[in-house]
Amino acid sequence: MIKLDSFSLSALEALAKIIGARYTGTEMTDFFRKAGFPEIVHDGGTKWRFAYSSLEELQDRPYGPYNIAKIIEKLCDPQEYFGNADYREDLINEVNEILSHYELEVKLDTGKISINPSISPTLSSYKTQTEITFDNRNYHFEIRKHGRDLFIENKYFHAVFECCKAFDKYVQDKSKIENYGSRLMSSALSLSGPLKINSQVSETDKNEQLGVMNLCIGLTKAIRNTGAHEPELNWPLNQEDALDILSLLSFLWRKIDSAVYFNENLINQK
Template structure:
């Protein structure tokens, strides 16, 4: 693992997105080492130097490779804003950090939900990067697109869901002959419309910092969208 390069580059990438106090707080709580100082004439930012010192200290501490990787990834991901998590994780992997091994438990938690294949396709990578906001957003967008295609509709978002899954809509979940069947149809309509109103619309218009989504919320949101994808799979297009 190219620890010196990682220490220099991570510090440079994060110097505008955090504070010295935050760097030291995260370093103490996650890296669990006694920080030392390391001279580097190419670093001119105090915050970049602090990140460099923490990572270099971790690099010289006697730990197993797996434990060092685990602490390094958690440190970097905790400091990184959502829009940088993806590029930083790719950088760590490219420079010898076994990111997938570190995130083994994270991945198991994701797969334990038995998500619809579309959720896995659109959200797994973002979830592993701890980019929970965009993991949910991409799955909500994918569901909207799939409904739009199957309903052959020009509508979008909440209007699309309320139209396509209505009792008079083109996506039929059942025959609609009994009160129970009609309630099921209405239920999926309102859940789908609610998803668009509660998730897709806010995430499309709000910065991630203004509406943070934690891991548990992300898993729960994805479970809801997965359920709706399965309902969409069962639906029949009928424009009678």
């Protein structure tokens, strides 16, 4: 058995933010159950803060660091990422940044923790201020994937535009609607559309569904369409505006992640 020292609170916080970005609230409860801790149930609060307090509590128990190791290995388990290997590889790289401070690493092929005394820490002390500013937002994984490199090169216009294009494609694929832009968002997310944010039973449910739809339409009209038709010099974008736009896009991406596909027309044809 590997000898483990206790993880610092900073390490637990960084790990909690990775977990919060990976799972919805309901999925987080299931994640802790599968890791061997069924008593940990998401309380409806901010996901990463809930994960952080849960990790603190697990480390305070007997064999605390080994409880954290179980969480890490379940987070990196290959069977949690069928059809999503690229996401898993990027996530493991983030986890290994944390573990490098303890001469540990997660093996990509197995998802298991092993000792590696030759590795050196590469956490935020080696990051530029622009990288820290971006990473502190805890964006959706796809925002980091499509926008981070461009953002840290100060290419804010291109970072936002690439993320908007990727979001458009994601909604198109999940809704199975061959359209784009505001027409896609309207068709996919209207009350009769196939992507359901909630059960649409109450007036509140319907308002939320339409609100998310209108936010997606607004984002498309204000950002994606503008970016596609205007030269960069005619549409300047500073860092703060880019950060705020990406935050909105990250929020909407998580909403679409949790949406259920339901096509009433197909059911009626049966």
